[in-house]
Amino acid sequence: MSSDIEVMLGRALSEVRAFPDLAERVADAGDRRRHRRRLAGGLTGIVALVSLGAFLVLATTSTSDSSVARVSTATSAPKEPSPPAVTPVTATERILGGYSISPSSAEIRPLTPAAILAEDKASTFHVSPSDPGSIQILSGAFSFDGAGASSGSLPYNGVPGYLIIHSNTHIAGGPPTYTGLGKTFTVVDASTGKGLFTLAEGTPGSSGFTVPAAGVDMSPARGRMPTAAQVSASALTGTPAPSARPS
Amino acid sequence: VEPVTAARAEFITFVDGRRDRLLRIAVLLTGDVRDGEDLLQSVLEKVYLRWTGGHPPDNPDAYVRTALVNAARSVRRRVRAFPELLTAAPPETAADSSPVDVLLRARLLVALRRLPVRQRAVVAVRYFDDYSEHDVARILGCQVGTVKSHAHRGLKQLRADPLLAEYIETMREA
Numbered sequence: 199m200s201s202d203i204e205v206m207l208g209r210a211l212s213e214v215r216a217f218p219d220l221a222e223r224v225a226d227a228g229d230r231r232r233h234r235r236r237l238a239g240g241l242t243g244i245v246a247l248v249s250l251g252a253f254l255v256l257a258t259t260s261t262s263d264s265s266v267a268r269v270s271t272a273t274s275a276p277k278e279p280s281p282p283a284v285t286p287v288t289a290t291e292r293i294l295g296g297y298s299i300s301p302s303s304a305e306i307r308p309l310t311p312a313a314i315l316a317e318d319k320a321s322t323f324h325v326s327p328s329d330p331g332s333i334q335i336l337s338g339a340f341s342f343d344g345a346g347a348s349s350g351s352l353p354y355n356g357v358p359g360y361l362i363i364h365s366n367t368h369i370a371g372g373p374p375t376y377t378g379l380g381k382t383f384t385v386v387d388a389s390t391g392k393g394l395f396t397l398a399e400g401t402p403g404s405s406g407f408t409v410p411a412a413g414v415d416m417s418p419a420r421g422r423m424p425t426a427a428q429v430s431a432s433a434l435t436g437t438p439a440p441s442a443r444p445s
Numbered sequence: 446v447e448p449v450t451a452a453r454a455e456f457i458t459f460v461d462g463r464r465d466r467l468l469r470i471a472v473l474l475t476g477d478v479r480d481g482e483d484l485l486q487s488v489l490e491k492v493y494l495r496w497t498g499g500h501p502p503d504n505p506d507a508y509v510r511t512a513l514v515n516a517a518r519s520v521r522r523r524v525r526a527f528p529e530l531l532t533a534a535p536p537e538t539a540a541d542s543s544p545v546d547v548l549l550r551a552r553l554l555v556a557l558r559r560l561p562v563r564q565r566a567v568v569a570v571r572y573f574d575d576y577s578e579h580d581v582a583r584i585l586g587c588q589v590g591t592v593k594s595h596a597h598r599g600l601k602q603l604r605a606d607p608l609l610a611e612y613i614e615t616m617r618e619a
Contacts, residue, residue, distance in 0.1 A: 202616045203600055206609065207473070207573040210550040214478060216468040216485070221460035224486060225453050228493035 452497040459505055460489060466574070467509060473569035474517035476558030488512045510574070511584045514566045552608040559606065564599035571596055 217223065460467070471488075472481030492509055495502065502508035557565050563585070571581045571592065578596075582589045604613055 202613050203568070203603060204572045204575075205616055206549065206553060206612055207568075209546060210553040211469040211472060211573070213546060214465070214469050214472055214481075214550070216464035216482070220464045220468075220486070220489075221457040224460065224489040225457055225493055227486075228490045228497070229453075231490065232494060232497075 449497050452499075452501060453493075455501070456493050456496045463506070463509075467513070470510065470569050470574055471513055471517075472554070473557060473573055474513055474562075474566055476554045476565065478554070484513065484516055488516050507580070507584055510570060510576075511586070514570070514585055517566065518562050549612055552612070556603055556606040556608050560599055560602060564595045564602070567592055567595040568599040568603070572600075 467489075468481060468485050471485040472478050475481045475484055488509065492502070492505075492512060496505075557568070560568065566585060567581060570576050570584060571578065576584065578589050578592045582592045585592065603609060
């Protein structure tokens with residue numbers, strides 16, 4: 199029935215021939231196409247990586263922005279501070295900030311001087327020489343109380359740590375070296391037996407005296423923390439550091 | 446590298462044994478010799494990438510025919526992804542072709558182009574390529590009844606085409 203069409207189709211197309219090397223040419227074209235695909239894929243991958251890197255850089259830069267950093271600092275206050283980068287801190291500044299000095303064993307923490315600045319906005323900050331871990335309070339046995347701080351006993355010889363200053367802390371006097379207005383108490387480098395801090399110009403309190411806001415100068419140089427050498431030198435003689443004086 | 450090389454050799458062997466027949470099917474599907482060449486080349490390239498990509502077809506003959514039919518049905522088939530293959534030795538040879546055959550081919554292709562694509566595909570694969578109705582249905586992805594329907598209508602229209610009436614009458618007399 200369909201033989202006429204079959205014959206006609208065969209006869210009409212009998213001279214239609216493909217290229218003799220059609221298969222080779224197609225294979226070569228396919229190989230080139232595959233190569234282009236791989237190359238395009240590689241380039242796409244590189245572009246994607248570069249874009250991702252740029253995005254991460256931008257994201258890192260933006261998150262290190264000051265506004266974000268402030269939030270981070272505020273929420274991470276309890277974290278350990280970074281190592282000291284700036285040692286000089288004026289005691290006057292701290293005192294004028296409404297703080298007085300009180301030793302407290304409960305608040306002895308391994309903080310560095312750099313942390314003083316970080317905690318200035320907190321209720322306490324710490325005063326220590328450059329190597330706080332080696333400080334001992336030799337002439338303790340005094341108590342403290344004051345605004346924002348409950349009374350307590352401190353410490354004794356051999357307690358390493360820091361002097362911790364509370365706002366408006368009332369320091370009850372304690373013998374032997376910390377006995378009165380204008381007197382001093384001494385902290386000594388435990389490793390060398392040297393060191394001196396001076397509390398002076400105290401205001402008498404009911405049971406001792408209250409360190410006035412501007413009445414403390416703990417540094418040999420005005421408003422400065424004592425250097426290790428100065429502390430050592432004054433500790434040798436048992437007297438305040440040369441420039442340490444009542445303000 | 447070795448698997449790709451082996452697959453390439455298999456592909457070349459496969460195409461070399463069928464290139465003329467595949468081209469004729471492509472010409473029947475498109476109704477034009479040049480379009481048929483383009484169609485075949487583009488389809489064979491895709492088949493080659495699949496073949497050498499670790500996924501050789503189980504039945505290459507049926508696979509290539511299905512790809513040809515689908516490509517011919519695609520409205521995008523004329524968008525050439527690759528340039529034409531140039532050759533210094535064109536395959537056209539006038540020596541063996543009688544003027545009658547040349548005229549018949551021209552008229553037949555015109556008549557084929559008047560058929561819907563599905564009917565054209567059935568005519569090409571069923572009556573030129575000698576596939577059974579079941580195989581044609583498998584290649585076209587349709588029912589056998591659909592193949593029969595397309596074949597009936599396609600043959601009827603070709604026989605009724607005035608361009609082919611003279612040749613069909615001659616063949617019947619012969």
